[in-house]
Amino acid sequence: MDGSELSAMVLGIAAWIGVAVFSVIAVANWDPLWGFFPVLAAVVGAWAIGEYVTAGSRLDGGGQ
Amino acid sequence: MNVLRFPRSVELRDPPLVRALFANTAAAPIWLVVRTYVGWQWLHAGWTKVSGENWITNDGVALEGFWTRIVQVPEQGSPPIRYDWYRDVIQFMLDHHWAAWFAWVIAFGELFVGIALIIGLLTGVAALAGASLNFSFLLAGSASTNPVLFLFAVLLLLAWKVAGYIGVDRWLLPALGTPWSPGAAVRGPRRRDGDDRGSRAPEVH
Numbered sequence: 001m002d003g004s005e006l007s008a009m010v011l012g013i014a015a016w017i018g019v020a021v022f023s024v025i026a027v028a029n030w031d032p033l034w035g036f037f038p039v040l041a042a043v044v045g046a047w048a049i050g051e052y053v054t055a056g057s058r059l060d061g062g063g064q
Numbered sequence: 065m066n067v068l069r070f071p072r073s074v075e076l077r078d079p080p081l082v083r084a085l086f087a088n089t090a091a092a093p094i095w096l097v098v099r100t101y102v103g104w105q106w107l108h109a110g111w112t113k114v115s116g117e118n119w120i121t122n123d124g125v126a127l128e129g130f131w132t133r134i135v136q137v138p139e140q141g142s143p144p145i146r147y148d149w150y151r152d153v154i155q156f157m158l159d160h161h162w163a164a165w166f167a168w169v170i171a172f173g174e175l176f177v178g179i180a181l182i183i184g185l186l187t188g189v190a191a192l193a194g195a196s197l198n199f200s201f202l203l204a205g206s207a208s209t210n211p212v213l214f215l216f217a218v219l220l221l222l223a224w225k226v227a228g229y230i231g232v233d234r235w236l237l238p239a240l241g242t243p244w245s246p247g248a249a250v251r252g253p254r255r256r257d258g259d260d261r262g263s264r265a266p267e268v269h
Binding site for chain 1: 097179
């Protein structure tokens with residue numbers, strides 16, 4: 001794993017850890033029905049970050 | 065005389081639709097929505113228990129009360145638990161006052177299953193743990209949302225290879241690999257002779 005792949009992995013996992021923290025904050029403060037949608041939005045945001053940081057890397061199939 | 069012979073080993077391929085749904089990363093957005101919904105349900109259930117009273121506090125009196133109620137066999141009608149062996153298990157736990165610590169296992173188990181499903185962390189393992197909880201609650205006679213969550217958990221189990229692709233599993237599964245194809249983190253660092261097989265992310269089959 002080269003440096004770019006490592007940094008992509010660190011950034012991607014950091015984004016998902018952020019989602020985990022946000023989910024706990026959401027469940028502690030928001031209604032069980034409406035709290036789901038901000039969490040879904042956070043998940044989609046982490047997805048976008050993951051796509052951005054891995055674009056062109058070998059993890060994305062670019063080197064295979 | 066003709067003897068009917070069966071081939072000893074034939075590997076049957078899954079149909080294209082099954083492979084597209086359960087083994088192709090293109091289906092990952094579908095599983096993202098499913099696992100976020102199921103994870104949110106578990107997270108809320110776990111948080112209600114962790115933050116509420118009488119579950120992990122007061123020696124799990126809420127769980128003990130639930131157990132006490134479901135082991136009852138009414139003179140008329142059906143008991144909550146239909147299987148005697150399962151009633152014996154619950155009665156055993158009641159007799160040994162396991163509710164105090166078992167309530168912690170359930171509450172934090174639900175919490176961690178919820179978080180793991182939402183962020184796609186070992187999605188297959190989390191789905192299996194969730195399905196086990198659903199199965200236990202159904203055996204205890206508590207339907208609620210358990211049948212639907214159980215169905216989704218089974219689907220996530222079938223899609224374990226790709227269900228967490230939009231999540232931590234995107235990096236974790238190639239690093240860990242499988243028992244039959246260990247990943248880079250398990251096999252060790254890159255070899256000095258230039259052979260980088262140990263560092264390449266393996267395909268998870």
